[in-house]
Amino acid sequence: MPLSTRVGSARPTLKAGRRSLSVSPVAYLAAGLGVVGLVVGRTLGWVEFVAAGTLLLVLVVIAGLSTIGRSSYQVDLRLGEYNVKVGERAFGSIDVHNVGRRSVLPARIELNVGRGRAEFALPMLAPDATHTELFAVPTTRRSVIGVGPVKSVRADALGLVRREVTWTDREELFVHPRTVSLAGAAAGVIHDLEGQSRNTLSEDDMSFHALREYVPGDDKRTIHWKSSARANKLMVRQFEDTRRTHTAVSLDVFGPHWDTEQSFELGVSVLASFGLQVLRDSMDASLFAGARTLRTHSARALLDDSSRIELPNDQGERLEPRNRRSQATDPASRIAMDAPTCSLAVVITGTTQSRAELSEVAKTLPVGARALFLLCEDGAKSVVASRGQVSFASLGALEDLGRVLRMAVVA
Template sequence: MATSTTETRSRRADRAARSAPPGGEPGSGRPARAPRTPRAGRRRDRPGGALHPGSLVAESGPFLRAALAPAVQRATAAGRRVLGPVASVVSPLGRLLIAAVVLLWILGTVLGWSEALVAALMGTLLVLLAIGFILGRSSYGVDLDLTRTRVAVGDRAVGSVSVSNTSDKALLPASLELPVGAATAIFHLPRLTPGQVHEDLFSIPTQRRAVIVVGPVRSVRADPLSILRREVLWTEPTDLFVHPRTTPLIGSAAGFIKDLEGLPTKELSSADVSFHALRDYVPGDDRRHIHWKTTARTNKLMVRQFEETRRSHLAVALSTNTNEYASETEFELAVSVAGSIGLQAIREQRNLSVLTQDGPLRTETGRNLLDDMTRIEGRAVRATALDLARTTADAVPNASVVFFVVGPEVTPSQLRSAAASIPPGIRCLAIRCVTDGQQSRATIGDLTVLTLNSLDDLALVLRKAAA
C-alpha cells in the first residue's frame, strides 16, 4: 500500500514537470521571472542591491535647498516685518527691563527663589502697563512750513507746525517732536475735536554757517517710565541753509578788474575790441575791417589789426586748510570774503571759478555758490595754499584776475611762490583774513597782498587796491 502511494506521487510529479513551460517553476504553471537589473545611475551601498537612505538625502540636498530657499526668504522677511516695528518701540531701558524679567523668571523657577519670582512678576506688570500707553491710532494732518529755507548768518529763521484732526472723533492730548539739527523741539497738542487745527510757531538760531535738517515732525506715544516709545512720522525733512554773511561790493569801484571788457594780450587777432595797428589786405580778410581813409591815401587796401583780449574771468582760490588759520573766526571771515567777491562777479555777469582744496564749487547762480559755500568744512590737510594756487592755474588758465583768500599763517614766501605758479599776464591779489591786526596793503613782486580784519571793510580795501 505504501509503495503504491509513493508511485502515485512520483507519477504526478512527472506529469507536472512535463506540463510546465521552459524556465517555469515546477508545479506553478507560471513562467520564471527574469533577473532584475539595477537602473543606471543608482548606487548600491549594501550587498544585495539595497539603497542607503543617506545617499538619497545627499543627492537630493541641492534640490531641496533650491526648493526651500524662497520659502525661507519669505519667512525671514515676514519675521523682520513683524519683529522690526515691535523692536523699534522698545527703548534701551525697556530692553534692559525685559532682559532682567526673563532672567528673574528663570532664576526663580530653577532655584525656587520666591523673591525673584515676585520681582519678575512686577516687571512683567510694568511692561504690560507700558503696552497700554502706546496702543491706538492717531489721525493727524501735519504741515511743516519754513518761511525761508535760505538765510544768512544772524538772520532770523522762522517756521510753523500746523496740526489738524482728520478723524471723525476727538483725539486726546499728545506730544509732537521736531528735530532741528542735533536738538529736538517738543510741542504739546491739546485735545483736538474733529476738524480742529492747532498751530505752533518756532524760531531757529542761526549764529553759525551750517545746513540744518529740520524735521521730520513725529508724534510720540510713550509710558511715564519710557519703557516703550512709539513714533509716527508725519512730514519729510527739510534742509535749512544758513549761508555765510556777505557784503555788497558796489559796481566796478570794488576794484578787482579795471577794464570791463577784458585785459589785452600780446596775441594779434583780425577781430576784437582792442585796436593795435593797420596792415595790408590779404584775401580772405573781412571787408568790414578795411580802413577806407588809409586805403584812399595809400592806394592800397589796408585793414585793422587787433589785440586779442582776455574776457573777464575771475578765479577765487579759498584755502580751507585750518592749519593756515589761527581761529575759527578767521576761517569764517575768509569764507565770507570769497562769497562776497563771487556774488559780485555773478551780479556783473562775469565768468567765475571758485576753488578749494576739496575741488571747485558751483557758480551758475548766486544761490548755488552760497549753498556750496555753506557746506564747506575746514580741515587740517596736507594741501597748502601753494598747492591750491597750482591747481587753480591748471583749472583756470584763461583767468584775468586771481584772488587768493588765505589765513594769517601763510608766509610771504608761500604767497610769492603761489603767485609765481600763475601764468604771466594774470593779475593776482591775496587777501589775508586776520582777527588781531591792522588792515594793510603790501606788494610782493607782482602780487598785491591785502590784510583784512572786518568784512565790512572789504569794499574799501578792494577799491584802494585797484587805485
Template sequence: MPTATGRAVIVLALTAWAVSAYTEIVELRMVALMCALAVLLAVPWLLFPMRVRAAFALRPPRAVAGEQVDIALSAVNDGKLSLWQPLVNLPVGGRDFWLRMPTLTPAVRTSHDLLVDDLSRGVLDAGPAIAVRTDPLGLLRKTVRWCEPVELYVRPRMALLSTLGSGQVRDLEGVPSDRVSMSDLAFHALREYVPGDDLRHVHWRSSARAGELLVRQYHDTRRNHATVVLDPTPDAYRTDEEYELGVSIAASLIMCAAREEYDVSLLSGREQITSLPGGAVLDATCRVQREPEAEPLPGEIHRAIILAPETSLLFVITGAAQDDLDDIAAALLMVPAETRCVVLRAAPGEPSTVLRQHGHELITVGSLSELPGVLAAS
C-alpha cells in the same frame, strides 16, 4: 520698544521670578507678576493708530551763521480720534529739539514754531519729525515718522560792500554802462562836431537840418564778470576761525557782485560754479570745505581761468599760513592783462593792510568788519 525704565522692570520681573523659584519666597513671585502686568497694560497705549501728515516751513528759507531761524511744524490728524499733545523729536544739524504739540483734532491743521539759534555755516538737515508715544509709566515707546527732513542752508556771515571797484571788459553783447563812448552799439545822443572826431560818426541827416555837423555818442556796452577762488587746502589756514573768515570774505564779494549785476563764478575744490544767479553761488558757500587732497592754490587759479575766461575781476582768497605767495603771483601772470586781480589773506587778529606787488593787490583782512574799508582803499 522698551525704554530704559521698561527694560529695568522686565529685568526685575525675570530676576524676582527666578529667585522666588529657587528660594520659594512668595513675595518675590508677586513682585514679578506685578512687573509683568505693568508691561502688559502698557501695550494697548502703543496700539492706538497715529495717522498724521506733517510739513516744515523755514523762516527765512536761507539763514546766516549765528542768526536765528524759525522752523514751523504743521500737522494734520487724519485719524478719527484726537491725539492728545503728542511729543515730537526734531533734529536740526545734529542737535535734538523736543516739541510738545497742541492736541491734534481730526482734519484740523495745527502748527508749532521752534526758534533755533547759534547755527553753524553749512547745509543742515532739519528733521525728520518723529513723534514719540509712551505709556503713562514710560515703560514702552513707539516712534512714528511724520515727515522727511528738509535742507536748511546756513550761509556764512557777510559784510556789506559798497562796490567791487573797476573791472569791466568791453563786450558788444554786454549791457550798456553809464560811460559815454564814441564807438559802440548803444546809441546815447548827438553832439556838436569837434575837430578830430571821426567823420564816420557824423549824423548827416540831423546835421542838414541843424545847419552844423552833429556826431553820434554811444553808451559803452560792458560785461562784468567776477570770479572768486577760495583756497581749499587745509595747510593754508591755521584755525577753523581763519577758514570761516575766508569763506565770509568770499560770500561778501559774491553778494556785492550779484547786487551790481555781475556774472559770478566760484571755485573752491569740488565746488565749481559759473554764470549762475548770485543766490545759487551763495548757496555754494554753505557747502565749501577744506579738502586734504585739493590742488594747490596756483593750480586752482589756472582752473579758474579755464572755467571763466571772460573774467574781469579775479579775487583769490587764502589764509595767513599760505607761504606760496610767489607761486600765486606767478600763476596770476597767466591772467589776461585787462583783468584786475586781488589776493586777500584771511588773518584774524592781524592789522588789515593793502599792498601792491607783482601787478596785483595783496590785502590782509584782520576781521570781517574791516573788509569794506580795505577793499575801498585798494
C-alpha cells in the same frame, strides 16, 4: 512784524506716516530678570523672587500697552524763510490736525533741528481739531540747518518701549554768510566788460596795434591797401590781443592755513561778496571753494552754496601736507585748471603762509592774469603790498574789504 505774516506755505507732508517701534535694552533686561525671578522663585519657593519677577514683567507689559493707539494726524512743517542771513531770526510752525473720526490720545512731538532736538507736548485732539506749535531756529553761525522730520512719539514714563511715527521730511534752512557791497570799490580791480588789452599780439581783434609786411598764410581781409600802395608791398594790420573780463575767486579750505574759525568765516564772506558784485555787474565769474564750484546763475544759489562750505577737518577728513594736496583743492591750481583765461585771479586764504610761499603759489596762476591774494585774519590791520602783477592784502574785517580793494589798485 507779526509771525503770521512771515510763515510761508507748508511743504507737502507724507501721505502715510512712517512707523517704527523700538524697545530699549533696559526693557529686554527687565523682561529677562522677570522671567528668571519667576522661575527661580517658583523652583525654590521664594515668594520675594516671584513678586519681583511679576512686577518687572508687568512693567514691560504696561510699557508696551502705552504705545498702543492709532495716530490719524496730518502734520505740516512750515518755515517762515528758507534762506536767512547770520543773526536773523528764523521762525517756523508745526500744525497737527486730527483727520480721524475719533479723538486721539495725548502724545509727544519731536522736531530735529540741526544736531539738537525740540520736544512739544501734543494734547488730546478731538476730531477735525488742530494744534499749532511755534518754534525759533538759532542762526548765530553760517550753516545749513536741517529742520525735521517731525515725529509723534508714544512711550512709557520709564522709556522702556517707544513707538514713533515720522510725518514729514527733512527741510533745509540756509544761513547765509555776511556780505558787503563792493559797488565802486572794485572798479579798478574788476575791469569793464569791453575787455583789457594784453601785450600779446593777435591777427584779429579789436585793438589796432601796427602794420607789418604780409607773409603767406595771412588773412587777406587784414591787408591795408592804402599803406600797401604807398610802400609798394602788401601790408597787413596787426592787433593787440584783448579778452573779455573773467574774474576767478578761489577760497582756500586747507585747515592749517587758517588760524581761527572766525578768520575762515571772514574768508567765506569775502568770497560771497565778490560773487554778488560780479553778478550785479553781469560779469563772467568762476567761484571755487576747494573742490566745490559755486553756482553763479543767481544770488540765492551763490549764497546757498556759500552756506555749505566747510573746512575738511570739520568733516573729520585727514589733512595732508601742501605738497600732497590735490589740484582740485589747491586754490591757485583750481583757478589754473578751471579758469585759465581769467583776467583777475583772487585767492582767499589765511595768514599762516609766508609771502615767499604765496609768491611760489602765484606762479601756478594763469599767465597774464592780475593776481590778488587776500589774507584773512579776524581783527588784523589791513595792509596792502604789490609785487608786479601780484598784490598781497591783509584783511581783518569784512567792512574793510572795499577800502582794501581800492588800496590794491593804487599799490
